[in-house]
Amino acid sequence: MSWRRPPNQNLIRRKEHWPVLGETEPAPLEEPWSVRLEGCVERPATWSIEALRAHPSWTERSVDIHCVTRWSKLDCRFAGPRLLDLIEEAGPAAEAESVRFVAHTERRHDTSLTLADIQRHDPIVALDYDGAPLEPIHGGPARIVTPGKYFYKSCKWIARIEIRRDHQLGYWESGPGYHDGADPWREERYVTGSVSPELREKMIKERRFGGRDLRSCVFDGEDLEGLEANGATLRNASFVGARLVRANFEKCFLVNARMMKADLRGARFSGCDVMGVDFREADLAGADLSGARLFGASFCADDGGEGARFDQETRLPEEQLNALTDSQSEYVRAALASVR
Numbered sequence: 001m002s003w004r005r006p007p008n009q010n011l012i013r014r015k016e017h018w019p020v021l022g023e024t025e026p027a028p029l030e031e032p033w034s035v036r037l038e039g040c041v042e043r044p045a046t047w048s049i050e051a052l053r054a055h056p057s058w059t060e061r062s063v064d065i066h067c068v069t070r071w072s073k074l075d076c077r078f079a080g081p082r083l084l085d086l087i088e089e090a091g092p093a094a095e096a097e098s099v100r101f102v103a104h105t106e107r108r109h110d111t112s113l114t115l116a117d118i119q120r121h122d123p124i125v126a127l128d129y130d131g132a133p134l135e136p137i138h139g140g141p142a143r144i145v146t147p148g149k150y151f152y153k154s155c156k157w158i159a160r161i162e163i164r165r166d167h168q169l170g171y172w173e174s175g176p177g178y179h180d181g182a183d184p185w186r187e188e189r190y191v192t193g194s195v196s197p198e199l200r201e202k203m204i205k206e207r208r209f210g211g212r213d214l215r216s217c218v219f220d221g222e223d224l225e226g227l228e229a230n231g232a233t234l235r236n237a238s239f240v241g242a243r244l245v246r247a248n249f250e251k252c253f254l255v256n257a258r259m260m261k262a263d264l265r266g267a268r269f270s271g272c273d274v275m276g277v278d279f280r281e282a283d284l285a286g287a288d289l290s291g292a293r294l295f296g297a298s299f300c301a302d303d304g305g306e307g308a309r310f311d312q313e314t315r316l317p318e319e320q321l322n323a324l325t326d327s328q329s330e331y332v333r334a335a336l337a338s339v340r
């Protein structure tokens with residue numbers, strides 16, 4: 001079903017497998033849960049969970065989840081009222097442009113969508129998943145579900161919906177630099193960081209990236225043997241075919257880094273965030289991946305082809321493989337078994 005799989009996404013096939021990303025719980029609540037809609041509207045409104053359940057626009061939707069960390073989960077059954085009908089009910093002003101979603105969580109997590117995107121993607125305020133109330137860990141009692149966008153446009157524990165004339169960047173879209181467009185078919189994952197060519201050259205020569213912000217930087221084919229990258233932010237960085245023998249990536253933020261065909265013999269990834277990292281055809285002999293977070297990572301192509309190499313010294317504990325999709329964990333198990 002590759003026509004339903006956006007580029008560079010790995011499919012989660014097990015029905016019960018659904019990773020938790022970002023915040024894991026709402027803030028404590030004194031009153032019963034409610035969702036408030038306000039801002040550029042004629043009639044600001046507040047709905048209780050019961051009112052949302054009884055809402056005439058209640059719909060069930062089969063939604064494909066695409067997480068920016070490269071896992072996708074198809075055919076997820078969500079149900080709840082349509083956001084467009086709730087907005088219509090409140091009477092949006094002519095100058096309304098954007099909708100900001102605010103969570104009832106400690107950091108008041110938020111994300112925004114333009115009204116044009118809301119019309120195109122028709123999100124729901126999901127209260128049910130797979131025929132039962134949405135679990136609190138996934139945003140219950142109420143979360144936004146926006147089909148056709150990376151999942152960070154689906155705010156968990158929704159408490160306030162603001163209709164605005166300005167469009168604000170949300171939590172992930174501002175500091176961490178997630179792409180505000182969030183279109184999985186165009187791979188709008190991240191905005192690109194900026195490092196001057198001079199600084200880049202200097203860092204390659206010294207092989208010290210420690211603590212730096214090198215998001216989306218490209219180091220393809222470079223010789224970085226013995227690289228010291230402890231604690232660096234290397235999200236979406238590219239190391240295709242690079243020599244990274246004995247590189248130290250401990251405590252790095254490596255989400256979605258591209259490590260295809262890299263020489264990673266003896267490299268250290270322990271305690272590292274390697275969600276969505278692409279290790280296809282990389283040499284991981286003697287590499288240490290113990291304690292690394294592996295959601296969405298790939299070690300082989302889904303349609304066969306060559307995968308990552310391991311040897312008896314590679315450290316990749318069995319329990320971590322559960323974070324991988326079925327085809328990925330099958331490949332890694334077999335490859336590890338063949339060298340042990």
Ligand SMILES: Nc1nc2c(c(=O)[nH]1)N[C@H]1C(S)=C(S)[C@@H](COP(=O)(O)O)O[C@H]1N2
Nearest residue numbers: 020021022023103109138151152154155156
């Ligand atoms: N309130 C809140 N909503 C959020 C987030 C968050 O950190 N806080 N993270 C987003 C991201 S990045 C993703 S991938 C999904 C994860 O949803 P899940 O944990 O149910 O898989 O929630 C999105 N909504």
Ligand SMILES: [Mo]
Nearest residue numbers: 021067068152
């Ligand atoms: Mo995400």
